[in-house]
Ligand SMILES: NC(=O)C1=CN([C@@H]2O[C@H](COP(=O)(O)OP(=O)(O)OC[C@H]3O[C@@H](n4cnc5c(N)ncnc54)[C@H](O)[C@@H]3O)[C@@H](O)[C@H]2O)[C@H](O)CC1
């Protein structure tokens with residue numbers, strides 16, 4: 001069975017909210033599912049819910065409310081702390097609803113002594129553990145730690161919500177946790193729960209569907225942005241990316257767009273290696289750009305490679321392609337440059353005669369549009385493939401080429417050969433020239449501090465969402481430079 005990490009699960013939850021399915025709805029489905037499972041196990045029982053103050057406890061509040069409606073169940077609930085300390089709005093809403101439900105007894109415990117003296121431990125047939133879930137950090141503290149001891153000491157059948165409290169469902173590591181007879185986890189199996197060594201703590205593990213929208217997982221969303229590397233407060237110049245853009249010659253706007261987009265996406269330093277004929281033009285676009293001298297002439301050519309080699313050695317990521325043109329000497333130089341790169345975003349004309357599979361030792365992101373992609377694959381399908389067929393083509397191409405591929409389109413397809421995502425941000429106004437260069441810049445900036453797949457998929461989302469903001473202001477009159485201006489607003493938004 002396919003497993004999911006808790007951090008990916010959190011991203012999917014946020015993507016759900018972005019699509020319009022609120023955390024409250026997910027919690028309702030989770031709690032209702034727990035109640036349904038319990039009532040399918042037995043017709044009558046005294047059930048004690050032990051709830052923490054996070055959303056794991058919130059699931060317990062919902063489950064208690066649902067179970068209390070079913071004849072034959074006596075339902076009690078212990079809250080570990082006072083109601084005023086409940087941490088999330090969703091959990092609080094569901095706690096407040098308990099007073100209007102048929103739950104027989106709701107007790108807020110003051111301290112661990114209060115917890116130990118609670119009489120309901122003795123006659124519970126089932127204890128439902130909603131103490132800690134995926135939000136736990138470090139060792140369980142008090143009163144959670146005592147609650148775990150008391151659950152383990154009781155004679156009842158123990159059902160853990162999402163994971164046994166104290167157990168790290170991502171890694172399976174544990175210092176102290178509930179020993180469950182049954183674990184009811186949500187949406188998908190979690191990696192740590194699936195380990196054979198975990199069985200003694202988790203008991204049987206069942207996965208409950210909670211109605212997560214398919215697209216929250218298949219499409220990139222703001223939850224994926226949350227998992228991007230966060231810059232530390234003590235970061236130095238260069239820690240957040242030193243990017244080299246190799247481009248220009250016949251065109252000067254394209255490399256400048258890529259470079260400015262990389263800066264707006266958070267790169268610390270962006271250097272442009274462009275032919276001398278356009279270096280003055282590019283430097284004139286913005287004082288934020290560093291233009292390397294030393295490339296004489298009006299086209300990239302093999303004589304430039306020794307100089308570029310030095311620039312590459314002091315860069316984290318190379319973006320190669322925007323505005324280069326397809327002169328024979330330029331294509332020859334590209335072929336010599338690619339094996340020198342540790343991390344490269346390969347775009348536009350650099351995709352034209354790409355040697356595949358790409359050289360070992362580097363990590364590559366390719367950003368073709370449809371025409372470039374099918375040219376790279378060496379054949380164009382007779383009929384227009386469906387989205388799912390394209391997905392498979394992109395996946396297998398990425399696997400064979402040793403690269404992450406971004407197939408740009410109204411729905412972008414991103415794959416590393418294993419995982420594949422779609423992106424639907426963006427709009428028809430973005431058919432204007434330069435937006436592809438902007439995408440290469442954003443992806444390059446993210447690639448400095450993130451995996452190729454995360455950089456490519458989040459880069460598509462950011463570029464498209466910035467384009468959507470620009471479209472809101474300018475409609476079909478939007479320009480690539482408007483997209484660049486909006487990148488920071490997308491990246492700093494709290495979704
Ligand atoms: N898609 C889903 O799977 C859904 C899961 N749901 C449930 O939500 C929890 C995760 O909720 P969260 O609020 O993030 O975390 P917890 O409930 O685990 O509580 C953490 C809570 O406790 C505090 N805390 C953290 N570490 C410790 C510690 N070592 N000792 C004591 N206290 C600790 C922390 O401050 C937090 O406030 C998930 O497991 C599911 O059960 C959603 O309800 C529906 C969607």
Ligand SMILES: [K+]
Nearest residue numbers: 132161163165
């Ligand atoms: K739990």
